[in-house]
Structure formats: structure tokens, C-alpha cells
Amino acid sequence: MLDERVRSALTAETRFGDIRLLQETESTNQVVADLAAEGAPEGLVVVADVQTRGRGRLDRTWEAEPGAGLLVSVLLRPQGLDPQRWHLLTAAAGLAGQAACLEISGVGPDLKWPNDLLIGERKLAGILAEVPSPGPTGSPAVVVGMGLNVHSGPPGAAVLDQAAGRRIGRAALLVAWLRSLDSLLGRWDAVADAYREHCATVGRFVRVEGVAGVYTEGQAVGVDDHGRLLIRIASGDTSAISVGDVTHLHSAR
Ligand code: BT5
Numbered sequence: 001m002l003d004e005r006v007r008s009a010l011t012a013e014t015r016f017g018d019i020r021l022l023q024e025t026e027s028t029n030q031v032v033a034d035l036a037a038e039g040a041p042e043g044l045v046v047v048a049d050v051q052t053r054g055r056g057r058l059d060r061t062w063e064a065e066p067g068a069g070l071l072v073s074v075l076l077r078p079q080g081l082d083p084q085r086w087h088l089l090t091a092a093a094g095l096a097g098q099a100a101c102l103e104i105s106g107v108g109p110d111l112k113w114p115n116d117l118l119i120g121e122r123k124l125a126g127i128l129a130e131v132p133s134p135g136p137t138g139s140p141a142v143v144v145g146m147g148l149n150v151h152s153g154p155p156g157a158a159v160l161d162q163a164a165g166r167r168i169g170r171a172a173l174l175v176a177w178l179r180s181l182d183s184l185l186g187r188w189d190a191v192a193d194a195y196r197e198h199c200a201t202v203g204r205f206v207r208v209e210g211v212a213g214v215y216t217e218g219q220a221v222g223v224d225d226h227g228r229l230l231i232r233i234a235s236g237d238t239s240a241i242s243v244g245d246v247t248h249l250h251s252a253r
Contacts, residue, residue, distance in 0.1 A: 001047070001171045010175065014182035015043035016074065022048040024066075027055050028073035029145040033132035035075065036141040042077040047174060054147060056126055057115070057243075058211070068152040070170050072177070073145035076185065085188060086142055087227025090115050090129045091195035092184040093144045097125055098198065100176035101148075105164035110200035113220070113229045113246055117148070118200070121248060122158035124149055148173070196223050205249040206231065208241050216241060217249075 001021050011017035018041075025031055028046045030053075035044055048071045054062035064071060076089055094111050101117070101124075102108040109117040109124050117125035125148035134141045149159045150170050160168050184191050196202060201220045208216045208231065218233040228240040 002175070006171070006175055010178060014178060015185075016045050016178045016182060017043060019045040019047065022046065024048065024050045024052065026053045027051050027145075028071055029055065029128060029130055029143050032073040032075045032143045032145075033130060033141075036143065037133045037135045039135040039137050040075055042075055044075040045072065045178065046074075047072045055128065057128060062126060062128075062147045063154045064147060064149070065152055069150050070146065070148040070173055070177075072174060073143055074178075074181070076142045076144060077139045078142060078185075079139060081188060083140070084226055085192075086129070086131075087114070088188050088191045088195075089142050089144050089185075090127050091227070092181060092191045093127045093129070093146055095191065095194055095198060096177050096180035096184060097127070097146055097148065099180040100173055101160060103176045103180075104172045105160055105166075105168045107160060107163045109158070111195070111198050112248070113199055113201040113223065114227065114243075119158035119163050122156060124153075124158035124160060124163075146177070192225070199223060201229065201246055201248065207247045207249060208244040209247075210241065210244045216244075220246075 025048045028048050031046045050066035051071055056062050097117050098109055109119050112118050115127040116123050128145045130143045132141055132143055149157050150168055151161050153159045204220050206220050216231055216239050218231040220229055221232050222230040224230055228242045231239045233239055
């Protein structure tokens, strides 16, 4: 999937020098989490053709036929970044996904809070950030994984090949994502600003289903410094949501 020239360029220019390509695994996030617990350094990348237990948030699954999508996880060790701002790692991965799609396929998906890339209202990609045990080094670890439908996806999902009208290379997309992610990491204020600017949820009327099945409806008016979605509800008050599934209802008029 990656030739030597590309690998050495990534090693020279980014933190992502150690890229492991697997045919099949349970979950690339799990592989990276296990290696993090053994002390692997920041920059490890694991890519798989197929996952037997690809996961989403809240015990959900990520589905992808063998070879159909980009299934990738990276190990980050965000030294010096307040854990309250670790949501910026998900934001950076989403912004990098958007940039990589645009660069390689000409299609620029929308970012939906907190962790999706959409084409229209269909989901193209999802991002999952998990905090494994930091390992023997004691330095903090965050695994950031992305699943992106390149050649096909489950019914109702967006697929990059279809949106672009041609076959898109998974390797090119991977390299563009890693380069873009590398350039964003550490520029935390810029990531926060770019996320607010590019997040298509902000400005929309939305319904959010929270963890306990509690619904909040209103206009999304921003994302705060903790990564929470701010919703202006009917009473005029603002509600801050940290975890939930958003449905975009209609645009602001
Ligand atoms: C996510 O969760 O969207 C995060 C998905 C992260 C997957 C990557 S793949 C590489 C790495 N290794 C892993 O094990 N995981 C990461 P969430 O927001 O909870 O959305 C999950 C929901 O998306 C599912 O319940 C389905 O409804 C839907 N879904 C599953 N597979 C999909 C696909 N291929 N395309 C679009 N939607 C999908």
C-alpha cells in the first residue's frame, strides 16, 4: 500500500515514521492501545484492510468490507496539552480528514460535531479518540482512529469514490491525512479556531440525543473551550452538550 519513497518522506517530514499495515485485526485502535501500554512512542500508525471488531463510540461498531475503507489509528502523546483540551485531537483528526479528502479527491466533506465527516447528510467517516493506559513511560497517551468509506460503505453511508466520480487511492488519502494531522498537532489555538470555523453543525438547528436518551433541540451556536456543543434552546438559554448524537434539522434562516 505504501512504497518506500513515501515511507521515508513521512519519516523525514512528520512524526509518523512507524507505519504498520495489517491485513486483518480486531480494531486498529486496540492494536495501538496495546502498543501504547508497552511504551510505544508518539507517531505509531496502524492501518488495516479489515477489522473484525471495529468500534465506534459508546460500544457501537464500525462496519467496513475488506479493503473498502481507510481504517487507521495513530498514537499521540500530547505532552503539555491540558486533558480538558484533548477534544482538540479529535478536532485535528477531523480537519485533517476534510483536508485530505479535498486534496486527493476534490470532495470536501462537512465536519459534524463531534466526530463525523459528512457528504450531504450521509456519514463518510467517523473518528474515535480513546485514552489507553499511558504505559511504562508514564507520558499521556491518546489513540485517535478514523474509519473512512473510500470504495464502498454500509447502506445509507457516503462513499468517497461515488462522490468524486472516480476511484480514490487509499494510500494517497492516508499520506495526505497524516501530513495534514502532523501540521495541525501542537497548534492548538489554530485547531480550535479552524474547528469552529469549519464545523457545519454550528449555525444549524439540531436535535441532540444525549447518553441517557435525553433530547435537546435548538440552534447550535458554538463550540466552547471544552469542546462542548452550545445549543440555544427555546427558552433562550444556552445548553452545553459534551456527549451526544446530533441530527442536523435545517439551516439558520
Ligand atoms: C464513530 O463512532 O463514528 C467512530 C468510528 C471510528 C472507526 C475507526 S476505524 C479505525 C479505528 N479502529 C476502530 O476500532 N475504530 C476506529 P460513532 O459516532 O459512535 O458512530 C458509529 C455509528 O456509525 C454506528 O453505530 C453506525 O450507525 C454508523 N456506521 C458504522 N459503520 C459505518 C460506516 N462504514 N460508514 C458510515 N456509518 C457507519
